[in-house]
Amino acid sequence: MIYRETGQFKTSYAADQQIFPIRQDRIGIAILLAFAFVVVPLTAGNYWFNAILIPFLIFSLAALGLNILTGYAGQLSLGSAAFMAVGAYAAYNFQVRIEGMPVLLSFILAGLTAAGVGILFGLPSLRIKGFYLAVATLAAQFFIVWCLTKFPYLSNYSASGVISVPNVEILGYTFDTPQSRYLLVLSIVSLMALLAKNMVRSSTGRAWMAVRDMDVAAEVIGIRLMRTKLLAFAISSFYCGVAGALYAFCYLGSVEPDGFSLDLSFKILFMIIVGGVGSILGSFLGAAFILLVPIFLDIVLPWLSELLHLPVDSATVSHMQLMVFGELIMFFLIVEPHGLARLWQIGKEKLRLWPFPH
Amino acid sequence: MARKIGEVILDLRHISLSFGGVKALTDISFDVREHEIRAIIGPNGAGKSSMLNVINGVYRPQQGEIIFQGEHRKDMDTHAAAAAGIARTFQNIALFKGMTVLDNLMTGRNLKMRCNFLQHALWWGPAQREELEHRRKVEEIIDFLEIEHIRKTPVGRLPYGLQKRVELGRALAAEPKMLLLDEPMAGMNVEEKQDMCRFILDVNDQFGTTIVLIEHDMGVVMDISDRVVVLDYGRKIADGTPDEVKNDPEVIAAYLGTQH
Structure with missing residues (x-):
């Protein structure tokens, strides 16, 4: 009854092309943003910032990057963690080697470096598709991690390639509290999500989806496949690169090449599969699911075992956690192969009609 | 509103296309005039779709020449075709x-x-x-x-x-200046076919779009097209107005078979 668009007439195409055409959605997102920017920093504790919110936002950004490439442009990639590594190490190098480099600029340059590397490893996509392309992007995954370990220059000659980044400082303000880092990450992620949304709803995004859905028809319309695919690789890698820089600068503080392993790439891929392939919202939902459910199970399982008076040791709990997590992923994929974003959409459609069945 | 059929807009000369040893098109020449509806017909496997693919650059013929709006080309490429104003359906x-x-x-x-x-x-x-x-x-x-x-x-x-x-x-x-329609009415019922015919004629009439059409429904082809080219086994066997084509012995043979 509350969520419906009755009476909200669009009298111009501009009004019809808003990101959130329904008023309730606009109010909802405004409340969510206000909550995230004002209420959360005032109330949440350090554990929330460090262990949950900051990684959630950073992985959302990485998932968003992969979603642009895989979900919108249809190019399967297993190299997202490697592009994050490029971002992290590039940002570090720009910071260390150039005196007085503004940190935000080094993030952008890190993104651009990742974009360049992304284009390079995107070249095989011009000839191969699908699973074969995924295997080709594996080359990026292994090669980049190998490179970062092999060439000490890239990690400023630190032992075993570990880099420790300085505190983020913008215009004299040091982001040394979890709270301030959270706000910095939140601002960057919100802004980049908005930019991504704008791209996918304009002809750039339509060209990506056209290539994804039917590349021959796209070509006949006059879309240049090479340019479109490489642009998707570049922008996707840019997003992953910035996520990697944030991962190093605002989350971990020190990273090593092996931290950006194939496992991490798979994790990001699972995020978009569970969250929703080809959906901006899905990137966030997927990141939340993959990151939060294990933490949630960590808390709930011991509590549950106590409640049921079943003596369970901690090893069993961690096994249980993996099992339940795996089953939840399968459950969601069977119930809704298009991910959580589609579930959300279906829920909204139902809500529009409620309480009437039709 | 009287349509005025203009000059030749697309001229195909001696087009031959083969895939390895398979000859899809052999020495085909025909032209399309501005604002006309030009049908390509022929039995299955005659090379009709290949012909469209040559016109808009999906396939590149080994021999021949394509002249679109006075511009001579050995072959088209998809982007150039789209930029020149050729659109198509599949x-x-x-x-x-x-x-x-x-x-x-x-x-x-x-x-x-x-x-x-x-x-x-x-x-x-x-x-x-x-x-x-x-x-x-x-x-x-x-x-x-x-x-x-x-x-x-x-x-x-x-x-x-x-x-x-x-x-x-x-x-x-x-x-587009020219619209290539590959079996726009395949699999449709009578009402849907009527609608589609109406749209095709309206497009031709209101926008002045030149239309090249592949269709199997002979009733439709004979009704709406100005000129028809008939292909069989990758060769052109007839070219002319619907009436001329209908009575061509080679066309009848291709469709109905000949007596031996």
Whole structure:
């Protein structure tokens, strides 16, 4: 009854092309943003910032990057963690080697470096598709991690390639509290999500989806496949690169090449599969699911075992956690192969009609 | 409104196309005049679709010459064909399934859009203005094809007949000079065929679009086309007005077989 668009007439195409055409959605997102920017920093504790919110936002950004490439442009990639590594190490190098480099600029340059590397490893996509392309992007995954370990220059000659980044400082303000880092990450992620949304709803995004859905028809319309695919690789890698820089600068503080392993790439891929392939919202939902459910199970399982008076040791709990997590992923994929974003959409459609069945 | 058939807009000379040892087209020449409806017919496997693919650059013929609007080419490439104003539909619907009808049509105008991805990312300003301007054009086509009610529906959910219509819309969105239709009425019932015929004739009439059409329904072909070219086994066996073609002994032989 509350969520419906009755009476909200669009009298111009501009009004019809808003990101959130329904008023309730606009109010909802405004409340969510206000909550995230004002209420959360005032109330949440350090554990929330460090262990949950900051990684959630950073992985959302990485998932968003992969979603642009895989979900919108249809190019399967297993190299997202490697592009994050490029971002992290590039940002570090720009910071260390150039005196007085503004940190935000080094993030952008890190993104651009990742974009360049992304284009390079995107070249095989011009000839191969699908699973074969995924295997080709594996080359990026292994090669980049190998490179970062092999060439000490890239990690400023630190032992075993570990880099420790300085505190983020913008215009004299040091982001040394979890709270301030959270706000910095939140601002960057919100802004980049908005930019991504704008791209996918304009002809750039339509060209990506056209290539994804039917590349021959796209070509006949006059879309240049090479340019479109490489642009998707570049922008996707840019997003992953910035996520990697944030991962190093605002989350971990020190990273090593092996931290950006194939496992991490798979994790990001699972995020978009569970969250929703080809959906901006899905990137966030997927990141939340993959990151939060294990933490949630960590808390709930011991509590549950106590409640049921079943003596369970901690090893069993961690096994249980993996099992339940795996089953939840399968459950969601069977119930809704298009991910959580589609579930959300279906829920909204139902809500529009409620309480009437039709 | 009397249509005026103009000069030759597309001239195909001695086109031969083969895939390895398989000869798909052998020494085919015919022309298409401006504003006319030109049908290509022939039994299955005659090379009709290959012919369209040669015209818009999906296939490159080994021999021959393509002259479009006075410009001589050895072969087309898809981008050049699209830029020159050739749009097409496919035999098996080739829509962008995950996108809405509106987005499919907007994609049809992709070549006319000038903004780059940075402007798109910023949206407010040139990108939005351009988007609105093209939206207005696309809405005209939506009105024309009477698909207002489904503009926000993902095309994958639409029934077959409507998908065919949306595909025609996507081709029209490019405001083409020449429209290549590959079996636009295949698999349709009588009412849907009538609708499609009406749209094709209206496009030809109102927009002055030249139409090259492959169709198996002889009734439709004989009714709406100005001239017909008949292919069989990759060769041209007849060319002329529907009446001339209908009574051509070689055409009858190709369709009905000959007495030995």
